[in-house]
Amino acid sequence: MTTKPSFPADFLWGAATSAYQIEGSPLADGAGVSNWHRFAHRPGTIAHGDHGDTACDHYRRYEEDIQLMRELGLQAYRFSIAWHRIFPEGRGRLNPKGLDFYLRLADALNNAGIVPCATLHHWDWPAALDDQGGWAHRDSAQWFADYAHTLFRALDGRVKHWATLNEPWVIVHAGYIEGAHPPGVPAFAKAPHAAHNLLRGHALAVQAFRADGAGQIGLVVNLEPKFAASAKPEDQAALARSHAYMNRWFLDPVFLGGYPEEMADIFGADWPRFPEEDFKLIREPFDFLGINYYSRTVVRDEPANLPVRDARVRQRAEHTAMDWEVFPEGLKTCLTWVKQRYTTLPLYVTENGAAFADPPAVAGRVADPRRVAYLRDHLRAAHAALAEGVDLKGYFAWSLLDNFEWAHGYGKRFGLVRVDYPTGTRTPKDSARFYRRVIESRGAVL
Numbered sequence: 035m036t037t038k039p040s041f042p043a044d045f046l047w048g049a050a051t052s053a054y055q056i057e058g059s060p061l062a063d064g065a066g067v068s069n070w071h072r073f074a075h076r077p078g079t080i081a082h083g084d085h086g087d088t089a090c091d092h093y094r095r096y097e098e099d100i101q102l103m104r105e106l107g108l109q110a111y112r113f114s115i116a117w118h119r120i121f122p123e124g125r126g127r128l129n130p131k132g133l134d135f136y137l138r139l140a141d142a143l144n145n146a147g148i149v150p151c152a153t154l155h156h157w158d159w160p161a162a163l164d165d166q167g168g169w170a171h172r173d174s175a176q177w178f179a180d181y182a183h184t185l186f187r188a189l190d191g192r193v194k195h196w197a198t199l200n201e202p203w204v205i206v207h208a209g210y211i212e213g214a215h216p217p218g219v220p221a222f223a224k225a226p227h228a229a230h231n232l233l234r235g236h237a238l239a240v241q242a243f244r245a246d247g248a249g250q251i252g253l254v255v256n257l258e259p260k261f262a263a264s265a266k267p268e269d270q271a272a273l274a275r276s277h278a279y280m281n282r283w284f285l286d287p288v289f290l291g292g293y294p295e296e297m298a299d300i301f302g303a304d305w306p307r308f309p310e311e312d313f314k315l316i317r318e319p320f321d322f323l324g325i326n327y328y329s330r331t332v333v334r335d336e337p338a339n340l341p342v343r344d345a346r347v348r349q350r351a352e353h354t355a356m357d358w359e360v361f362p363e364g365l366k367t368c369l370t371w372v373k374q375r376y377t378t379l380p381l382y383v384t385e386n387g388a389a390f391a392d393p394p395a396v397a398g399r400v401a402d403p404r405r406v407a408y409l410r411d412h413l414r415a416a417h418a419a420l421a422e423g424v425d426l427k428g429y430f431a432w433s434l435l436d437n438f439e440w441a442h443g444y445g446k447r448f449g450l451v452r453v454d455y456p457t458g459t460r461t462p463k464d465s466a467r468f469y470r471r472v473i474e475s476r477g478a479v480l
């Protein structure tokens with residue numbers, strides 16, 4: 035008789051979103067033009083010509099969405115703050131109306147008994163900052179710290195759970211290596227500088243939080259376990275490069291004080307020498323690590339595939355609508371790897387979920403059995419990590435709502451709640467009802 039999982043009574047159950055993906059009203063109330071607003075309106079960048087002008091209309095419907103969260107039994111809500119609403123030009127002039135939206139959002143969440151968990155930067159920022167050099171500009175770290183400091187003071191007493199950056203690796207890989215995200219032009223030699231300045235900005239923001247913030251602050255990273263396609267030395271070497279590039283690039287500096295040696299191999303002559311004092315700053319201690327987990331990758335050597343010289347070997351297994359392998363044990367692998375290699379800090383699963391080709395709503399119901407199975411199996415893996423001593427403090431399903439899936443537009447639906455466009459009608463899916471039962475039973479239904 036296997037014992038049913040039982041998560042701790044203080045385990046935090048939530049769901050996550052981000053500003054540009056759900057808010058809409060990108061220029062409302064004095065907001066500046068953001069990098070993603072400008073990029074999404076550039077022809078050919080987003081599938082189906084989609085953009086975030088309306089998205090889920092959350093900027094206007096946030097009270098309705100908070101009522102949805104209550105009905106789902108959520109204890110916490112992870113959202114991000116749109117920098118361009120606060121500082122339309124990125125720095126200098128503060129926009130009180132933009133700040134006011136987040137004051138109202140935080141108040142409504144607190145009044146509903148839902149813990150507001152704010153991410154300062156989830157990829158969207160004022161386009162003006164990209165025009166001034168973006169994250170490749172060394173001053174970007176201070177731009178971010180100043181923005182963060184303003185928010186710590188403005189939301190003091192309303193928000194006590196902060197994250198500095200969401201997935202800085204994606205900002206660099208998609209924005210500076212691929213060009214599939216803003217700034218939108220591959221700039222290989224700038225990528226290491228952008229990564230370094232993101233880490234410096236994170237650390238400076240943590241220092242600002244220590245001076246003027248209250249609660250806890252952390253960093254959110256994406257992790258993806260890597261496996262070699264064979265025991266051949268070249269595939270093993272490709273595994274080492276791929277693992278360093280995606281999983282260690284940011285965590286080695288913040289916890290171990292230096293970059294993986296594979297980075298110099300990957301970037302060659304474009305890998306800079308950074309000032310030693312930067313690494314002392316980047317190791318600024320913080321309070322928790324957020325881990326976003328979706329899938330794993332099996333890799334082989336592929337010399338032509340720059341810069342990492344690896345290639346994915348697609349597995350005979352279930353895949354999501356993103357063509358990502360469903361691999362629940364990979365979540366436990368990530369959690370235990372972080373504990374063993376880096377830190378005993380509290381961990382949160384800050385994102386986990388899947389896109390599937392959900393059916394439309396019929397009589398107020400959306401049958402999404404594959405997402406129910408995905409959540410069940412990944413929550414079992416999370417509990418297995420807890421049972422092995424990982425200090426896992428919470429889990430946030432990605433996502434509360436179907437939303438704007440970046441370059442994929444609205445065609446990839448990750449939500450617990452279906453959103454029908456353009457009406458914006460919300461319909462909780464079966465997975466939302468399942469998640470509510472998981473929360474109510476502290477996992478006993480898994």
Ligand SMILES: N#[N+]C[C@@H]1[C@@H](O)[C@H](O)[C@@H](O)[C@@H]2O[C@H]12
Nearest residue numbers: 052200201326385432439448
């Ligand atoms: N793709 N995908 C889904 C999800 C994306 O929608 C989030 O914004 C990111 O934090 C992370 O990439 C994961």
